[in-house]
Amino acid sequence: xxxxxxxxxxxxxxxxxxxIHERPDTVRELFAKFTRRRVSYHDFEAVSGVxxxxxxxxxxxxxGRNGSGKSTLLKIIAGVYRPTSGSVEVRGTLxxxxxxxxxxxxxxxxxxxxxxxGLLMGYxxxxxxxxxxxxxxxxxxxxxxxxxxxxYSSGMYMRLAFSVATEVDPDILVVDxxxxxxxxxxxxxxxDRLRRFRASGKTIILVSHSLSQIEEQCDxxxxxxxxxxxxxxxxxxxxxxxxxxxxVEEPVLVEAPSPRA
Amino acid sequence: MTELxxxxxxxxxxxxxxxxxxxxxxYKRSILGFLWALLNPILFMLVLTVVFSKIMIGAQPHYxxxxxxxxxxxxxxxxxxxxxxxxxVGNADLIKKVRVAKLVxxxxxxxxxxxxxxxxxxPLILIVxxxxxxxxxxxxxxxxxxxxxxxxxxxxxxFFATANVYYRDVxxxxxxxxxxxxxxxxxxxxxxxxxxxxxIFFKLNPVIYVLNGFRLGVYYGLLPTLESVxxxxxxxxxxxxxxxxxxxxxxxxxxxxx
Numbered sequence: 001x002x003x004x005x006x007x008x009x010x011x012x013x014x015x016x017x018x019x020i021h022e023r024p025d026t027v028r029e030l031f032a033k034f035t036r037r038r039v040s041y042h043d044f045e046a047v048s049g050v051x052x053x054x055x056x057x058x059x060x061x062x063x064g065r066n067g068s069g070k071s072t073l074l075k076i077i078a079g080v081y082r083p084t085s086g087s088v089e090v091r092g093t094l095x096x097x098x099x100x101x102x103x104x105x106x107x108x109x110x111x112x113x114x115x116x117x118g119l120l121m122g123y124x125x126x127x128x129x130x131x132x133x134x135x136x137x138x139x140x141x142x143x144x145x146x147x148x149x150x151x152y153s154s155g156m157y158m159r160l161a162f163s164v165a166t167e168v169d170p171d172i173l174v175v176d177x178x179x180x181x182x183x184x185x186x187x188x189x190x191x192d193r194l195r196r197f198r199a200s201g202k203t204i205i206l207v208s209h210s211l212s213q214i215e216e217q218c219d220x221x222x223x224x225x226x227x228x229x230x231x232x233x234x235x236x237x238x239x240x241x242x243x244x245x246x247x248v249e250e251p252v253l254v255e256a257p258s259p260r261a
Numbered sequence: 262m263t264e265l266x267x268x269x270x271x272x273x274x275x276x277x278x279x280x281x282x283x284x285x286x287x288y289k290r291s292i293l294g295f296l297w298a299l300l301n302p303i304l305f306m307l308v309l310t311v312v313f314s315k316i317m318i319g320a321q322p323h324y325x326x327x328x329x330x331x332x333x334x335x336x337x338x339x340x341x342x343x344x345x346x347x348x349x350v351g352n353a354d355l356i357k358k359v360r361v362a363k364l365v366x367x368x369x370x371x372x373x374x375x376x377x378x379x380x381x382x383x384p385l386i387l388i389v390x391x392x393x394x395x396x397x398x399x400x401x402x403x404x405x406x407x408x409x410x411x412x413x414x415x416x417x418x419x420f421f422a423t424a425n426v427y428y429r430d431v432x433x434x435x436x437x438x439x440x441x442x443x444x445x446x447x448x449x450x451x452x453x454x455x456x457x458x459x460x461i462f463f464k465l466n467p468v469i470y471v472l473n474g475f476r477l478g479v480y481y482g483l484l485p486t487l488e489s490v491x492x493x494x495x496x497x498x499x500x501x502x503x504x505x506x507x508x509x510x511x512x513x514x515x516x517x518x519x
Contacts, residue, residue: 017517079360082513096359103359107286116282119275120359148289 006091007172007203008054008077013086015047015072015227046072047083048227056171057201059194061214061235063242064224070207071176073224074098077205078174092171092203095121097161099176106150110141110160113149117164131167138189139163154181166193172203180210191217211239265364265505272365279369283344284376299377303384306332313449321451323480326394329385330479331448331472334406337378338414338468339439344370345418346425346432353519363512364505367418375411385479397482406474409493413471416500419508426511426518446472467496 020041047069054060062070075081076088078096103120104113114135118128136145139159144152149160158181165173179190194204194217208214214221214235221238223231225245231238269276288294306329314324321327348366355361389396425431446468452460463469470493477483485493 075358080356080358081516094360098358103355105282105286105354107289108282112282116278119272119278120355120361125274125278 005055006053006089007056007058008091008205009087009089010050010052010073010077011087011089013047013050013073013076013083013088014045015069015076015081016084017044017046018042019044045227047076047224049086050224050227050229051086052222052229052232054203054205056203057198058220059198059204059206059218061218061221061238062205062207062224063209063211063214063221063238067226068224069227070224071098072227074174074176074205074207090172093122093168094172094174095165095168095170097165097173097175104149104157104161107148109148110139110145110152111136113160114164117161118168121165121168121170123168127168135160135163135167138167138193140186155183155186158182159186162190166197170202172205173197174205176207177209179208179213211242215239262502262505264509265501268362268364269368272362275361276365276369276372279365280373280376283369283373299380299384303381305336306384309449323392323394325388326385326392327451327476327480328449329388330476333378333381333385334410334472334475335443335446335448335468336381337374338410338417339443340377341371341374341414342417342421342435342439343432344374346421346435348418349422349426349515350429350519356516356519363515364419364508367422367508368415370422371411371415371418374414378407389479394480395482397478399478399482399484402478402484403475405490406471406478406493409471409474409490409497412494412497413467413500416497416502416504419501419504423504423508423511426515442466442468448472467500470496 018041050069050073062073064070072081074096075098076083077090078094078098079088079090080096080098103117105116108116111132114132115125115128118131119125139145139156139162141152141156141159144156145160149157152160158179162179162182173194175194179187182190191213194206197204206214206217218235220233221231221235222229223238223242231241284295288297291297293300309332310325310328313328345367348370349356349363352366356363356366388394421431421435425435445463446466447463452463455463470489473489474485474493477485
Protein backbone atom coordinates (compact mmCIF):
# COMPACT_ATOMS: atom_id res chain seq x y z
CA UNK A 1 0.00 0.00 0.00
CA UNK A 2 1.20 3.48 -0.86
CA UNK A 3 2.58 4.99 2.31
CA UNK A 4 0.95 8.39 1.92
CA UNK A 5 -2.52 6.97 1.84
CA UNK A 6 -2.07 4.90 4.97
CA UNK A 7 -3.80 5.84 8.22
CA UNK A 8 -3.25 2.82 10.46
CA UNK A 9 -0.95 -0.14 10.22
CA UNK A 10 -1.34 -2.98 12.69
CA UNK A 11 1.42 -5.54 12.43
CA UNK A 12 1.24 -8.92 14.06
CA UNK A 13 -0.17 -7.52 17.29
CA UNK A 14 -0.58 -9.75 20.31
CA UNK A 15 -1.93 -8.69 23.68
CA UNK A 16 -1.49 -11.04 26.57
CA UNK A 17 -3.09 -10.43 29.93
CA UNK A 18 -2.16 -12.08 33.15
CA UNK A 19 -5.37 -13.04 34.84
CA ILE A 20 -4.66 -13.54 38.51
CA HIS A 21 -7.28 -15.56 40.27
CA GLU A 22 -8.56 -13.62 43.22
CA ARG A 23 -5.74 -11.17 42.90
CA PRO A 24 -4.07 -10.26 46.16
CA ASP A 25 -3.36 -6.62 45.40
CA THR A 26 -1.30 -6.28 48.49
CA VAL A 27 1.77 -7.18 50.41
CA ARG A 28 0.16 -10.58 50.86
CA GLU A 29 1.29 -11.25 47.34
CA LEU A 30 4.83 -10.54 48.41
CA PHE A 31 4.52 -12.86 51.38
CA ALA A 32 3.09 -15.48 49.11
CA LYS A 33 6.26 -15.26 47.07
CA PHE A 34 8.42 -15.57 50.16
CA THR A 35 6.60 -18.57 51.46
CA ARG A 36 6.72 -20.08 47.99
CA ARG A 37 2.98 -20.27 47.83
CA ARG A 38 2.10 -19.93 44.23
CA VAL A 39 -0.02 -16.99 43.19
CA SER A 40 -2.35 -18.68 40.82
CA TYR A 41 -2.91 -17.09 37.45
CA HIS A 42 -3.30 -17.89 33.83
CA ASP A 43 -2.19 -15.98 30.79
CA PHE A 44 -4.88 -14.98 28.41
CA GLU A 45 -4.34 -13.82 24.87
CA ALA A 46 -7.01 -11.25 24.16
CA VAL A 47 -5.57 -10.47 20.74
CA SER A 48 -3.22 -12.78 18.93
CA GLY A 49 -1.21 -12.09 15.83
CA VAL A 50 -3.55 -9.57 14.24
CA UNK A 51 -2.36 -7.63 11.18
CA UNK A 52 -4.20 -5.23 8.93
CA UNK A 53 -3.87 -1.85 7.31
CA UNK A 54 -6.39 0.92 6.99
CA UNK A 55 -6.04 3.49 4.23
CA UNK A 56 -7.12 7.07 4.78
CA UNK A 57 -10.78 7.78 4.28
CA UNK A 58 -12.04 4.30 5.01
CA UNK A 59 -14.66 3.27 7.55
CA UNK A 60 -13.71 -0.07 8.97
CA UNK A 61 -16.05 -2.09 11.13
CA UNK A 62 -14.89 -4.50 13.80
CA UNK A 63 -17.26 -7.28 14.71
CA GLY A 64 -17.05 -10.36 16.86
CA ARG A 65 -18.65 -11.84 19.92
CA ASN A 66 -18.14 -10.56 23.44
CA GLY A 67 -14.59 -11.29 24.50
CA SER A 68 -13.32 -11.68 20.96
CA GLY A 69 -10.81 -8.87 21.46
CA LYS A 70 -12.50 -5.96 19.69
CA SER A 71 -12.20 -3.48 22.52
CA THR A 72 -8.67 -4.58 23.37
CA LEU A 73 -7.66 -4.05 19.75
CA LEU A 74 -9.24 -0.61 19.77
CA LYS A 75 -7.39 0.30 22.94
CA ILE A 76 -4.13 -0.82 21.38
CA ILE A 77 -4.82 1.36 18.33
CA ALA A 78 -5.77 4.25 20.57
CA GLY A 79 -2.49 3.83 22.45
CA VAL A 80 -4.03 2.96 25.82
CA TYR A 81 -2.34 -0.44 25.82
CA ARG A 82 1.13 -1.12 24.61
CA PRO A 83 0.86 -4.50 22.88
CA THR A 84 2.80 -7.45 24.28
CA SER A 85 4.31 -7.92 20.83
CA GLY A 86 3.85 -6.51 17.37
CA SER A 87 3.55 -2.89 16.38
CA VAL A 88 0.93 -0.29 15.64
CA GLU A 89 1.49 2.75 13.52
CA VAL A 90 -1.03 5.57 13.55
CA ARG A 91 -0.65 8.52 11.21
CA GLY A 92 -2.32 11.71 12.26
CA THR A 93 -4.38 12.72 15.26
CA LEU A 94 -6.68 10.19 16.79
CA UNK A 95 -9.76 10.74 18.94
CA UNK A 96 -10.94 7.75 20.95
CA UNK A 97 -14.58 7.24 21.87
CA UNK A 98 -13.88 4.07 23.70
CA UNK A 99 -16.12 3.92 26.67
CA UNK A 100 -18.74 6.17 28.11
CA UNK A 101 -17.20 8.90 30.14
CA UNK A 102 -13.68 8.21 28.99
CA UNK A 103 -11.49 11.12 29.89
CA UNK A 104 -14.14 12.83 31.95
CA UNK A 105 -14.15 13.48 35.63
CA UNK A 106 -17.51 12.90 37.23
CA UNK A 107 -17.24 15.78 39.70
CA UNK A 108 -16.48 18.36 37.05
CA UNK A 109 -19.15 20.05 34.97
CA UNK A 110 -19.70 19.31 31.31
CA UNK A 111 -18.05 22.56 30.36
CA UNK A 112 -14.99 21.84 32.52
CA UNK A 113 -14.83 18.35 31.10
CA UNK A 114 -14.76 19.63 27.54
CA UNK A 115 -11.51 21.37 28.35
CA UNK A 116 -10.06 18.45 30.30
CA UNK A 117 -11.05 15.98 27.61
CA GLY A 118 -9.52 18.11 24.89
CA LEU A 119 -6.29 18.59 26.84
CA LEU A 120 -6.10 14.84 27.44
CA MET A 121 -6.36 14.27 23.71
CA GLY A 122 -3.47 16.66 23.25
CA TYR A 123 -5.26 19.79 22.08
CA UNK A 124 -4.37 23.18 23.48
CA UNK A 125 -6.52 25.29 25.74
CA UNK A 126 -6.98 27.89 23.02
CA UNK A 127 -8.23 25.34 20.52
CA UNK A 128 -10.71 23.99 23.05
CA UNK A 129 -11.95 27.46 24.01
CA UNK A 130 -12.51 28.18 20.37
CA UNK A 131 -14.51 25.02 19.76
CA UNK A 132 -16.36 24.97 23.04
CA UNK A 133 -19.51 26.65 21.78
CA UNK A 134 -19.79 24.34 18.79
CA UNK A 135 -19.30 21.31 21.01
CA UNK A 136 -22.02 22.45 23.39
CA UNK A 137 -24.33 23.19 20.52
CA UNK A 138 -23.94 19.76 18.95
CA UNK A 139 -24.24 17.91 22.25
CA UNK A 140 -27.49 19.78 22.82
CA UNK A 141 -27.95 18.91 26.48
CA UNK A 142 -29.23 22.30 27.60
CA UNK A 143 -28.46 23.58 31.07
CA UNK A 144 -26.84 20.30 32.05
CA UNK A 145 -23.64 21.57 30.48
CA UNK A 146 -22.95 23.40 33.76
CA UNK A 147 -23.86 20.47 36.01
CA UNK A 148 -21.34 17.87 37.19
CA UNK A 149 -21.33 15.00 34.72
CA UNK A 150 -22.10 12.49 37.45
CA UNK A 151 -25.67 13.75 37.20
CA TYR A 152 -25.83 12.98 33.49
CA SER A 153 -27.85 10.20 31.95
CA SER A 154 -25.81 7.81 29.84
CA GLY A 155 -27.28 9.45 26.76
CA MET A 156 -26.03 12.86 27.83
CA TYR A 157 -22.59 11.44 28.56
CA MET A 158 -22.43 10.00 25.13
CA ARG A 159 -23.69 13.16 23.45
CA LEU A 160 -21.01 15.22 25.11
CA ALA A 161 -18.24 12.69 24.48
CA PHE A 162 -19.19 12.25 20.84
CA SER A 163 -19.44 15.96 20.38
CA VAL A 164 -15.98 16.62 21.81
CA ALA A 165 -14.31 13.78 19.93
CA THR A 166 -15.70 14.79 16.56
CA GLU A 167 -15.56 18.55 16.95
CA VAL A 168 -11.82 18.57 17.60
CA ASP A 169 -11.53 17.35 14.03
CA PRO A 170 -9.18 14.36 14.37
CA ASP A 171 -7.77 12.47 11.40
CA ILE A 172 -8.86 9.18 12.86
CA LEU A 173 -11.90 8.45 14.98
CA VAL A 174 -12.20 5.26 16.99
CA VAL A 175 -15.73 4.48 18.15
CA ASP A 176 -16.60 1.61 20.43
CA UNK A 177 -20.25 0.73 20.56
CA UNK A 178 -21.30 3.89 22.30
CA UNK A 179 -23.57 5.09 19.52
CA UNK A 180 -26.20 2.67 20.71
CA UNK A 181 -26.82 4.79 23.81
CA UNK A 182 -28.13 7.86 22.03
CA UNK A 183 -31.75 8.21 21.06
CA UNK A 184 -32.96 7.92 17.49
CA UNK A 185 -32.56 11.55 16.49
CA UNK A 186 -29.12 11.83 18.00
CA UNK A 187 -27.99 8.60 16.40
CA UNK A 188 -29.05 10.02 13.05
CA UNK A 189 -27.11 13.18 13.82
CA UNK A 190 -24.04 11.13 14.69
CA UNK A 191 -24.25 8.92 11.63
CA ASP A 192 -24.65 11.98 9.50
CA ARG A 193 -21.53 13.42 11.04
CA LEU A 194 -19.62 10.18 10.52
CA ARG A 195 -20.60 10.24 6.85
CA ARG A 196 -19.33 13.77 6.49
CA PHE A 197 -16.19 12.73 8.28
CA ARG A 198 -15.51 10.12 5.72
CA ALA A 199 -16.37 12.48 2.89
CA SER A 200 -13.58 14.76 4.07
CA GLY A 201 -11.11 11.91 3.85
CA LYS A 202 -10.99 10.87 7.50
CA THR A 203 -10.64 7.39 8.83
CA ILE A 204 -13.07 5.73 11.21
CA ILE A 205 -12.88 2.48 13.10
CA LEU A 206 -16.24 1.38 14.36
CA VAL A 207 -17.13 -1.38 16.77
CA SER A 208 -20.77 -2.27 16.92
CA HIS A 209 -23.09 -5.14 17.56
CA SER A 210 -25.66 -3.58 15.35
CA LEU A 211 -24.91 -5.46 12.18
CA SER A 212 -27.30 -3.37 10.11
CA GLN A 213 -25.41 -0.24 11.14
CA ILE A 214 -22.11 -1.92 10.31
CA GLU A 215 -23.32 -3.08 6.93
CA GLU A 216 -24.70 0.33 6.12
CA GLN A 217 -21.73 2.43 7.26
CA CYS A 218 -18.59 0.44 6.63
CA ASP A 219 -16.47 0.03 3.54
CA UNK A 220 -14.82 -2.98 5.02
CA UNK A 221 -15.37 -5.24 8.01
CA UNK A 222 -12.97 -7.23 10.12
CA UNK A 223 -14.22 -10.22 12.05
CA UNK A 224 -12.41 -11.29 15.21
CA UNK A 225 -12.84 -14.70 16.76
CA UNK A 226 -11.13 -15.44 20.06
CA UNK A 227 -8.54 -12.76 19.43
CA UNK A 228 -7.70 -13.87 15.92
CA UNK A 229 -8.58 -12.09 12.74
CA UNK A 230 -10.65 -14.52 10.71
CA UNK A 231 -12.24 -12.42 8.00
CA UNK A 232 -11.13 -9.09 6.52
CA UNK A 233 -13.29 -8.10 3.59
CA UNK A 234 -16.58 -6.75 2.32
CA UNK A 235 -19.19 -6.10 5.02
CA UNK A 236 -21.57 -8.72 3.66
CA UNK A 237 -18.84 -11.32 3.61
CA UNK A 238 -17.70 -10.73 7.20
CA UNK A 239 -21.21 -10.49 8.55
CA UNK A 240 -22.13 -13.68 6.79
CA UNK A 241 -19.17 -15.44 8.36
CA UNK A 242 -20.04 -14.00 11.77
CA UNK A 243 -23.65 -15.11 11.57
CA UNK A 244 -22.56 -18.51 10.31
CA UNK A 245 -20.25 -18.91 13.26
CA UNK A 246 -22.93 -17.92 15.69
CA UNK A 247 -25.70 -19.95 14.12
CA VAL A 248 -23.78 -23.07 14.91
CA GLU A 249 -23.15 -22.23 18.54
CA GLU A 250 -25.53 -19.67 19.93
CA PRO A 251 -28.16 -18.43 17.52
CA VAL A 252 -29.84 -16.33 20.18
CA LEU A 253 -26.91 -14.02 20.63
CA VAL A 254 -26.82 -12.77 17.07
CA GLU A 255 -28.64 -9.50 17.48
CA ALA A 256 -28.71 -9.32 21.24
CA PRO A 257 -27.38 -6.03 22.62
CA SER A 258 -24.03 -6.35 24.26
CA PRO A 259 -24.06 -6.26 28.05
CA ARG A 260 -21.10 -3.98 28.08
CA ALA A 261 -20.23 -2.37 31.36
CA MET B 262 15.42 13.01 32.55
CA THR B 263 15.19 15.10 29.39
CA GLU B 264 12.00 13.19 28.68
CA LEU B 265 10.56 14.36 31.97
CA UNK B 266 11.47 17.94 31.21
CA UNK B 267 10.22 17.84 27.65
CA UNK B 268 6.89 16.21 28.50
CA UNK B 269 6.29 18.56 31.40
CA UNK B 270 6.64 21.51 29.04
CA UNK B 271 4.60 19.82 26.37
CA UNK B 272 1.70 18.93 28.64
CA UNK B 273 1.88 22.03 30.83
CA UNK B 274 -1.72 23.00 30.10
CA UNK B 275 -2.98 19.53 30.94
CA UNK B 276 -0.88 19.40 34.11
CA UNK B 277 -2.23 22.75 35.20
CA UNK B 278 -5.81 21.71 34.47
CA UNK B 279 -5.32 18.48 36.45
CA UNK B 280 -3.74 20.34 39.36
CA UNK B 281 -6.63 22.80 39.51
CA UNK B 282 -9.08 19.92 39.13
CA UNK B 283 -7.39 18.17 42.05
CA UNK B 284 -7.94 21.20 44.25
CA UNK B 285 -11.47 22.02 43.12
CA UNK B 286 -12.77 18.45 43.15
CA UNK B 287 -11.38 17.77 46.58
CA TYR B 288 -13.23 20.67 48.13
CA LYS B 289 -16.35 20.82 46.00
CA ARG B 290 -19.57 20.72 47.97
CA SER B 291 -17.92 21.74 51.21
CA ILE B 292 -18.96 25.09 52.60
CA LEU B 293 -15.48 26.43 53.20
CA GLY B 294 -14.37 24.87 49.96
CA PHE B 295 -10.85 25.62 48.96
CA LEU B 296 -10.14 27.17 52.35
CA TRP B 297 -9.88 23.68 53.80
CA ALA B 298 -6.72 23.18 51.84
CA LEU B 299 -5.25 25.98 53.92
CA LEU B 300 -7.14 25.51 57.15
CA ASN B 301 -6.06 21.94 57.62
CA PRO B 302 -2.35 22.60 57.89
CA ILE B 303 -2.98 25.88 59.69
CA LEU B 304 -5.02 24.18 62.40
CA PHE B 305 -2.37 21.50 62.72
CA MET B 306 0.30 24.17 63.01
CA LEU B 307 -1.79 25.96 65.60
CA VAL B 308 -2.06 22.85 67.74
CA LEU B 309 1.65 22.16 67.51
CA THR B 310 2.52 25.76 68.19
CA VAL B 311 0.32 25.98 71.25
CA VAL B 312 1.51 22.67 72.63
CA PHE B 313 5.18 23.15 71.99
CA SER B 314 5.51 26.84 72.77
CA LYS B 315 4.52 25.95 76.31
CA ILE B 316 6.92 23.05 76.52
CA MET B 317 9.83 24.64 74.73
CA ILE B 318 9.40 28.02 76.33
CA GLY B 319 12.70 29.75 76.75
CA ALA B 320 14.38 27.38 74.36
CA GLN B 321 13.49 29.29 71.23
CA PRO B 322 12.18 32.82 71.23
CA HIS B 323 9.31 33.26 68.79
CA TYR B 324 8.83 29.53 68.75
CA UNK B 325 5.84 29.76 66.42
CA UNK B 326 8.01 31.18 63.67
CA UNK B 327 10.79 28.76 64.43
CA UNK B 328 8.30 25.93 63.99
CA UNK B 329 6.30 27.26 61.07
CA UNK B 330 9.34 28.09 58.98
CA UNK B 331 9.94 24.38 58.67
CA UNK B 332 6.44 23.04 59.17
CA UNK B 333 5.14 24.87 56.09
CA UNK B 334 7.56 23.18 53.69
CA UNK B 335 7.23 19.86 55.52
CA UNK B 336 3.45 19.98 55.13
CA UNK B 337 3.97 20.49 51.43
CA UNK B 338 6.26 17.48 51.32
CA UNK B 339 4.01 15.15 53.26
CA UNK B 340 0.77 16.26 51.59
CA UNK B 341 2.28 15.91 48.14
CA UNK B 342 3.31 12.35 48.91
CA UNK B 343 -0.17 11.63 50.20
CA UNK B 344 -1.72 12.92 46.96
CA UNK B 345 0.98 11.29 44.90
CA UNK B 346 0.47 7.79 46.19
CA UNK B 347 -3.07 8.02 44.83
CA UNK B 348 -2.20 9.91 41.68
CA UNK B 349 -2.02 6.94 39.33
CA VAL B 350 -4.54 4.69 41.04
CA GLY B 351 -6.98 7.56 41.52
CA ASN B 352 -6.88 8.44 37.84
CA ALA B 353 -7.47 4.86 36.74
CA ASP B 354 -10.49 5.94 34.71
CA LEU B 355 -8.40 8.21 32.58
CA ILE B 356 -5.43 5.89 32.26
CA LYS B 357 -7.57 2.97 31.17
CA LYS B 358 -9.46 4.82 28.51
CA VAL B 359 -7.34 7.55 27.05
CA ARG B 360 -3.81 7.58 25.79
CA VAL B 361 -2.04 10.01 28.02
CA ALA B 362 1.50 10.56 29.24
CA LYS B 363 1.36 9.03 32.71
CA LEU B 364 3.82 11.47 34.22
CA VAL B 365 1.26 14.27 34.11
CA UNK B 366 -0.53 12.82 37.15
CA UNK B 367 2.30 12.85 39.70
CA UNK B 368 3.51 16.18 38.36
CA UNK B 369 0.00 17.61 38.70
CA UNK B 370 -0.17 16.32 42.29
CA UNK B 371 2.99 18.22 43.14
CA UNK B 372 1.87 21.34 41.29
CA UNK B 373 -1.45 21.44 43.14
CA UNK B 374 0.45 21.22 46.41
CA UNK B 375 2.86 23.90 45.29
CA UNK B 376 -0.14 26.18 44.95
CA UNK B 377 -1.03 25.27 48.52
CA UNK B 378 2.54 25.90 49.64
CA UNK B 379 2.52 29.40 48.18
CA UNK B 380 -0.76 30.15 49.91
CA UNK B 381 0.42 28.80 53.24
CA UNK B 382 3.16 31.41 53.28
CA UNK B 383 0.37 33.92 53.89
CA PRO B 384 -0.31 32.77 57.48
CA LEU B 385 3.44 32.57 58.06
CA ILE B 386 3.89 36.16 56.92
CA LEU B 387 0.98 37.24 59.14
CA ILE B 388 2.51 35.58 62.17
CA VAL B 389 5.89 37.16 61.49
CA UNK B 390 4.14 40.54 61.38
CA UNK B 391 2.08 39.92 64.51
CA UNK B 392 5.03 38.70 66.54
CA UNK B 393 7.19 41.55 65.27
CA UNK B 394 9.83 39.12 64.18
CA UNK B 395 12.20 40.88 61.79
CA UNK B 396 11.65 40.33 58.07
CA UNK B 397 15.11 39.33 57.02
CA UNK B 398 16.32 40.03 53.51
CA UNK B 399 17.09 36.32 53.36
CA UNK B 400 13.41 35.77 52.52
CA UNK B 401 14.54 36.59 49.01
CA UNK B 402 16.61 33.43 49.09
CA UNK B 403 13.55 31.18 49.63
CA UNK B 404 12.95 30.36 45.94
CA UNK B 405 16.14 28.31 46.07
CA UNK B 406 15.04 25.89 48.82
CA UNK B 407 11.53 25.85 47.30
CA UNK B 408 13.04 24.65 44.04
CA UNK B 409 15.13 21.99 45.78
CA UNK B 410 12.11 20.89 47.81
CA UNK B 411 9.89 20.66 44.73
CA UNK B 412 12.46 18.52 42.92
CA UNK B 413 12.96 16.24 45.92
CA UNK B 414 9.21 15.90 46.40
CA UNK B 415 8.63 15.14 42.73
CA UNK B 416 11.18 12.36 42.88
CA UNK B 417 9.57 10.80 45.95
CA UNK B 418 6.19 11.29 44.30
CA UNK B 419 7.18 9.25 41.25
CA PHE B 420 8.43 6.48 43.48
CA PHE B 421 5.36 6.24 45.69
CA ALA B 422 2.91 6.66 42.82
CA THR B 423 4.53 3.66 41.12
CA ALA B 424 4.75 1.55 44.26
CA ASN B 425 1.11 2.12 45.12
CA VAL B 426 0.00 0.77 41.75
CA TYR B 427 1.43 -2.64 42.62
CA TYR B 428 0.86 -2.72 46.35
CA ARG B 429 -2.02 -0.67 47.65
CA ASP B 430 -0.62 -0.99 51.14
CA VAL B 431 1.94 1.62 50.20
CA UNK B 432 -0.49 4.50 50.69
CA UNK B 433 -1.17 3.33 54.25
CA UNK B 434 2.41 2.52 55.11
CA UNK B 435 3.40 5.91 53.76
CA UNK B 436 1.24 7.69 56.33
CA UNK B 437 3.03 5.94 59.16
CA UNK B 438 6.43 6.49 57.60
CA UNK B 439 5.66 10.19 57.25
CA UNK B 440 4.70 10.44 60.93
CA UNK B 441 7.92 8.84 62.07
CA UNK B 442 9.89 10.85 59.55
CA UNK B 443 8.31 14.01 60.91
CA UNK B 444 9.58 13.40 64.41
CA UNK B 445 13.01 12.31 63.22
CA UNK B 446 13.41 15.55 61.33
CA UNK B 447 14.30 18.61 63.44
CA UNK B 448 11.05 20.46 62.77
CA UNK B 449 9.51 20.86 66.20
CA UNK B 450 12.90 20.88 67.86
CA UNK B 451 16.32 22.21 67.03
CA UNK B 452 19.37 20.14 66.25
CA UNK B 453 21.15 22.12 68.94
CA UNK B 454 19.35 20.06 71.56
CA UNK B 455 21.57 17.17 70.69
CA UNK B 456 25.24 16.78 71.48
CA UNK B 457 27.31 16.99 68.29
CA UNK B 458 28.12 13.29 68.26
CA UNK B 459 24.46 12.44 67.66
CA UNK B 460 23.95 15.00 64.92
CA ILE B 461 25.66 12.77 62.39
CA PHE B 462 22.58 10.56 62.59
CA PHE B 463 20.37 13.40 61.35
CA LYS B 464 22.67 14.06 58.46
CA LEU B 465 21.44 10.84 56.87
CA ASN B 466 18.01 12.36 56.42
CA PRO B 467 17.88 13.89 52.94
CA VAL B 468 14.95 16.17 53.75
CA ILE B 469 16.97 18.05 56.33
CA TYR B 470 19.25 19.75 53.82
CA VAL B 471 16.33 21.03 51.85
CA LEU B 472 14.23 22.18 54.80
CA ASN B 473 17.16 23.80 56.53
CA GLY B 474 17.22 26.69 54.05
CA PHE B 475 13.69 27.68 55.05
CA ARG B 476 14.42 27.99 58.75
CA LEU B 477 17.70 29.78 58.24
CA GLY B 478 16.13 32.30 55.90
CA VAL B 479 12.90 32.97 57.75
CA TYR B 480 13.85 32.54 61.40
CA TYR B 481 17.56 33.24 61.70
CA GLY B 482 18.02 35.56 58.75
CA LEU B 483 21.00 33.54 57.60
CA LEU B 484 21.98 31.87 54.38
CA PRO B 485 22.94 28.20 54.36
CA THR B 486 26.53 27.27 53.69
CA LEU B 487 27.46 26.42 50.16
CA GLU B 488 28.02 22.76 51.12
CA SER B 489 24.54 22.56 52.54
CA VAL B 490 23.00 24.04 49.38
CA UNK B 491 24.93 21.61 47.22
CA UNK B 492 23.89 18.74 49.48
CA UNK B 493 20.25 19.76 49.18
CA UNK B 494 20.35 19.76 45.38
CA UNK B 495 22.31 16.53 45.23
CA UNK B 496 19.64 14.87 47.39
CA UNK B 497 16.86 16.44 45.34
CA UNK B 498 18.20 15.38 41.96
CA UNK B 499 19.16 11.94 43.21
CA UNK B 500 15.59 11.44 44.40
CA UNK B 501 14.18 12.71 41.12
CA UNK B 502 16.49 10.58 39.04
CA UNK B 503 15.77 7.43 41.00
CA UNK B 504 12.02 8.08 41.30
CA UNK B 505 11.56 8.85 37.64
CA UNK B 506 13.69 5.90 36.61
CA UNK B 507 11.39 3.51 38.51
CA UNK B 508 8.31 5.27 37.22
CA UNK B 509 9.43 5.20 33.62
CA UNK B 510 10.35 1.56 33.78
CA UNK B 511 6.86 0.60 34.88
CA UNK B 512 4.56 3.20 33.37
CA UNK B 513 3.40 1.06 30.45
CA UNK B 514 2.23 -1.60 32.87
CA UNK B 515 0.12 0.70 35.04
CA UNK B 516 -2.92 0.28 32.86
CA UNK B 517 -3.04 -3.44 33.67
CA UNK B 518 -2.89 -2.97 37.44
CA UNK B 519 -5.05 0.03 38.24
